[in-house]
Amino acid sequence: MKNIYLVGFMGSGKSTVGKLLSEKTGMEFVDIDQLIEKQEKRKISEIFEKEGEGYFRQKEKEMLEKISNKEGLIISTGGGLGADAENMKKMKQSGIVIWLDASIETILKRTEGDTERPLLKQPYQQLKKLYENRKKIYKMADVHINVDSKSPEEIVQEIMEKWKYIQV
Numbered sequence: 001m002k003n004i005y006l007v008g009f010m011g012s013g014k015s016t017v018g019k020l021l022s023e024k025t026g027m028e029f030v031d032i033d034q035l036i037e038k039q040e041k042r043k044i045s046e047i048f049e050k051e052g053e054g055y056f057r058q059k060e061k062e063m064l065e066k067i068s069n070k071e072g073l074i075i076s077t078g079g080g081l082g083a084d085a086e087n088m089k090k091m092k093q094s095g096i097v098i099w100l101d102a103s104i105e106t107i108l109k110r111t112e113g114d115t116e117r118p119l120l121k122q123p124y125q126q127l128k129k130l131y132e133n134r135k136k137i138y139k140m141a142d143v144h145i146n147v148d149s150k151s152p153e154e155i156v157q158e159i160m161e162k163w164k165y166i167q168v
């Protein structure tokens with residue numbers, strides 16, 4: 001069975017939906033952010049602070065390389081991983097990529113008060129630009145789900161409906 005990759009902007013619900021989808025399907029769940037934190041024995045915020053973003057992006061690529069050699073996993077990615085064309089190609093080759101598409105308003109609401117995501121610290125206009133640029137790559141996903149005003153349960157339901165039509 002192919003892997004299922006969840007991509008989308010920070011706060012779109014990849015980790016939340018991934019866990020729930022795993023419970024419903026019985027497929028094993030992994031979260032690339034968590035795997036990197038475990039490997040590095042420190043939080044992503046600390047990795048960004050001490051090593052810089054470039055180092056983290058390299059760790060993401062290495063982790064994706066390892067994971068893409070496995071099968072039948074539900075994989076929640078970090079917000080930036082799915083916005084890289086090379087990563088997108090690797091994911092599409094080794095599985096089905098599902099884009100959780102949330103509006104910037106939804107993103108801001110869900111991440112309000114967050115201190116763990118370093119890229120949320122930038123001014124709104126810059127964040128919006130990042131959001132618009134990333135969408136160009138997220139759009140290459142195999143499946144598109146609009147997640148605004150939907151509960152995690154409804155989103156999982158919708159994924160499982162579309163599941164019938166995708167080659168898993």
Ligand SMILES: Nc1ncnc2c1ncn2[C@@H]1O[C@H](COP(=O)(O)OP(=O)(O)OP(=O)(O)O)[C@@H](O)[C@H]1O
Pocket residue numbers: 008009010011012013014015016017033076077078079080110111117147150151152155
């Ligand atoms: N469908 C939803 N409706 C309401 N709140 C949600 C929904 N999905 C996720 N959330 C909440 O939004 C926040 C961000 O969700 P989550 O951590 O799953 O996002 P993410 O896409 O994994 O983010 P990141 O890219 O930073 O890893 C959490 O507080 C979560 O409980």
Ligand SMILES: O=C(O)C1=C[C@@H](O)[C@@H](O)[C@H](O)C1
Pocket residue numbers: 009010033044077078079080081116117118119
């Ligand atoms: O959108 C991003 O670039 C990020 C999202 C998070 O999942 C983490 O991977 C990290 O905070 C970077």
Ligand SMILES: [Mg+2]
Pocket residue numbers: 014015016031033076077078
């Ligand atoms: Mg996450």
